[in-house]
Amino acid sequence: xxxxxxxCGKKPDLWLPPHGTxxxxxGGVSVQETSGDVCQGGQVTITVTVDNLxxxxxxxxxxxxxxxxxxxIGTQTVNGLPGCEYTTLTFVWDTTGVPTGEHEIGACADTxxxxxxxxxxxxxxxxxxxxxxxxxxxLIEADKTSSGTTYEPGTVVTYxxxxxxxxxxxxxxxxxxxxxxxLPAGLDPTGDVSASSGTIAVIGDQIVWDGVIPAGGYVxxxxxxxxxxxxxxxxxxxxxxxxxxxxxxxxxxxxxxxxPGTPIDDDPTCLTVSVGPVAPxxxxxxxxxxxxxxxxxxxxxxxxxxxxWSVRRQRRLAVRS
Numbered sequence: 001x002x003x004x005x006x007x008c009g010k011k012p013d014l015w016l017p018p019h020g021t022x023x024x025x026x027g028g029v030s031v032q033e034t035s036g037d038v039c040q041g042g043q044v045t046i047t048v049t050v051d052n053l054x055x056x057x058x059x060x061x062x063x064x065x066x067x068x069x070x071x072x073i074g075t076q077t078v079n080g081l082p083g084c085e086y087t088t089l090t091f092v093w094d095t096t097g098v099p100t101g102e103h104e105i106g107a108c109a110d111t112x113x114x115x116x117x118x119x120x121x122x123x124x125x126x127x128x129x130x131x132x133x134x135x136x137x138x139l140i141e142a143d144k145t146s147s148g149t150t151y152e153p154g155t156v157v158t159y160x161x162x163x164x165x166x167x168x169x170x171x172x173x174x175x176x177x178x179x180x181x182x183l184p185a186g187l188d189p190t191g192d193v194s195a196s197s198g199t200i201a202v203i204g205d206q207i208v209w210d211g212v213i214p215a216g217g218y219v220x221x222x223x224x225x226x227x228x229x230x231x232x233x234x235x236x237x238x239x240x241x242x243x244x245x246x247x248x249x250x251x252x253x254x255x256x257x258x259x260p261g262t263p264i265d266d267d268p269t270c271l272t273v274s275v276g277p278v279a280p281x282x283x284x285x286x287x288x289x290x291x292x293x294x295x296x297x298x299x300x301x302x303x304x305x306x307x308x309w310s311v312r313r314q315r316r317l318a319v320r321s
Contacts, residue, residue, distance in 0.1 A: 044095060052082065052085055142241045
């Protein structure tokens with residue numbers, strides 16, 4: 001392979017290698033990363049590595065970083081890249097005004113298409129597919145799972161609920177319950193409840209919780225119920241989180257619990273009441289034999305004969321007396 005200061009006469013080949021790729025010039029390693037999730041209005045640092053796979057030198061070209069493909073974060077000019085060399089660039093993204101939620105961060109080399117290359121299909125790379133811009137308010141999600149795999153009448157089931165706050169401010173203990181799970185028919189509360197923080201209680205057929213969900217943190221609720229439904233019955237239910245989406249001290253939004261064991265989002269947690277095991281016959285018992293049709297006829301004849309003999313004997317005794 002030609003050295004970096006010798007143009008071999010071939011076209012250059014600009015490439016954005018995946019993060020951690022080794023084998024770049026002088027033992028270099030590709031760095032393609034973001035500084036991670038940020039509160040809305042914060043700054044994200046984005047690092048981009050561009051490598052020239054070919055021995056042919058590349059003239060000046062531009063590198064552009066985008067969010068969600070069409071929104072430009074920034075563009076920088078690379079003043080040429082010798083064959084078999086690489087360069088690493090740093091971009092800073094100010095997320096003021098960027099919608100909250102997940103965003104895809106990508107980068108492309110030679111965005112102006114001025115470099116004629118050996119391979120034009122390796123100039124772009126997705127650096128981060130789900131970078132989260134967190135709101136400057138609470139943002140609540142909830143998971144709910146159940147213990148066990150078989151659910152017979154009388155079985156005690158443990159539900160575990162996790163309340164996540166992906167927002168940049170605490171969900172406070174506002175007026176009203178922050179969490180309510182109204183148990184459906186077929187489930188009775190046992191009174192066995194606990195929470196990693198806050199206050200959890202049973203009110204009638206409801207499990208209720210009040211407390212703070214810290215920004216970037218979570219709270220775990222655990223409660224046990226007894227199955228009272230009939231075998232074959234499907235029992236599904238969800239808890240509901242009440243939270244403050246505007247950070248004004250009032251719970252104005254709701255979020256249902258999600259069963260993480262299914263691919264569907266915000267779906268209820270379900271179980272099917274099963275039939276208990278059938279008890280085996282008692283040890284030492286003998287099944288009663290059954291009589292065939294001819295056996296029944298023979299038995300009837302024997303009984304009739306015995307009855308006739310008894311009548312005749314009674315008559316003889318009466319005559320003798």
